[in-house]
Amino acid sequence: MAIIVGSNNITNVSAATSGEYALKVGGSNNDNLNIDNGSYVVTGDPGQKIELKLLVLNKSKVTRQFTFYGNTAYTTNSGELAYDKTDVKDSSLKYPMRKLISPNKSVFKVPGSTTATLTFHVTIPEKNFKGTLMGGVTVAPYKEKAKGTVGENGTLIKNKFSYSIPVQVHQKGADNAEAKYSVTTVTPNLVNGNDGRTQGVNANVHNSTNSYTGNLTAKAIVTKKGDKSFKITKITQNQQIAPTSNFNFAIPWGKRSLQAGSYHLKLTYSTAGGIKSWVIDKDFTITNDDAAKYNKLAGIKPNYLWLYILLAILALAIILGLGIYLGRRNNNNNKNNNGNNNSGNTSRRRRR
Missing domain, CATH: 2.60.40.10 (Immunoglobulins)
Structure with missing residues (x-):
């Protein structure tokens, strides 16, 4: 990777300035490159190698080391594009952008208050393909300790910043691909x-x-x-x-x-x-x-209402059944007692 370091200050490098550094697409539009939207849109013939430039502004006053990565795009579980993984896998992925960017990893230094221009290349796949290949270049501080800030509730929050710029690759004359x-x-x-x-x-x-x-x-x-x-x-x-x-x-x-x-x-x-x-x-x-x-x-307690209702119904059935049983038994006892009393009275009348 070619790195050119200059002392010129760039005031409009990127809207993202946290971490005391920023990124910006370098170079200019040509037949193979469009950078109007602040990203790289590359179009070329099969096997063509295209040069791209990236500006890295070190806003701190000391020399810092940074890591450059060329990665394949993926979708986060929040439904957003991301470019910060060096190992992206998918059953339908045939042309990982990481393999098309060279170099796809590098460590470089930038003096304080200075802008470095990095040069890297993207190679169009030799085989024909439809649609868009997506990835990005990511720059992060190299082996720097995360800076801590204290949140409103007193919790220590450690921040590590990295920034990415998207890269899209198209093959000249190829049709768009239908989403499936x-x-x-x-x-x-x-x-x-x-x-x-x-x-x-x-x-x-x-x-x-x-x-x-x-x-x-x-x-x-x-x-x-x-x-x-x-x-x-x-x-x-x-x-x-x-x-x-x-x-x-x-x-x-x-x-x-x-x-x-x-x-x-x-x-x-x-x-x-x-x-x-x-x-x-x-x-x-x-x-x-x-x-x-x-x-x-998730902290949800089991709902035992159905069990309580069933137990209440069973208890009521037992009580009713027991009541009916005791009632019938009392009736039978009363009938037996009345029968015994009548027999005694008849015997006494005969003795007279």
Whole structure:
């Protein structure tokens, strides 16, 4: 990696300035590169190697070391794009961006109050492909201790900053790829809700093509077979799903406890204005063991009302049965006593 260090100050490097450093796309637009949106959009012929530049501004007064990474894009469980993992795996991932960026890892120094220009390359895959390959370049301080700040409740918070700039790669003349969204599994778990971690399910959403559709609105509806009154709805705005990636879309159960049974998920994705949409259906089950496990972890106590009602009914039945039995026995005793009394009176009359 070529590194050019200059003493010039850049006042508009990046909106992100925490950690006393910032990043900015370098270079200019050409036939193979567009940087108008503050990211790298690369278009080239198969096998073509394209040079890119990255500006790193050290805003502190001392020399600092930084690490440069070239990574593959993935989707976080919050439904956001991220570029900070060096090992991204997916069953449909054929062209990891990390392998297309060279070098994909480097350590470099930047003197205080100075801007460094880093030069790296992106190579277009030799095989033909449709759509968009996505990744990013990430810069983070190298072997620096996290700085601590004290929160409002007195908790020590340690911050480690890293910043990324996206990289998109297209092959000249190639068509766009159609998105293919699916739900591979739906499993009970603890998920993030409005009031922290709570009981719910994770729907693993998969995009199996080199497609990127921008901001999406997700609407998840969960129903239970045999129970028309059961319905859970979750709507999430501005989800962004990276090409050939998967993530866990959390659906909290709210105030309801998990119950064993058969369920159905209908997940609808739509682009801005509802111009295009995808509908995904998935059946799943929740077992008694999973329901009990995650209800307990969420702090939900078992509902024994049904047991109390059953015990009350049994107790009432026993009391009524015992009352009827004692009543009948008393009646029989009274009849026997009356019969004995009548026999005694008859004998005495005959003696007279």
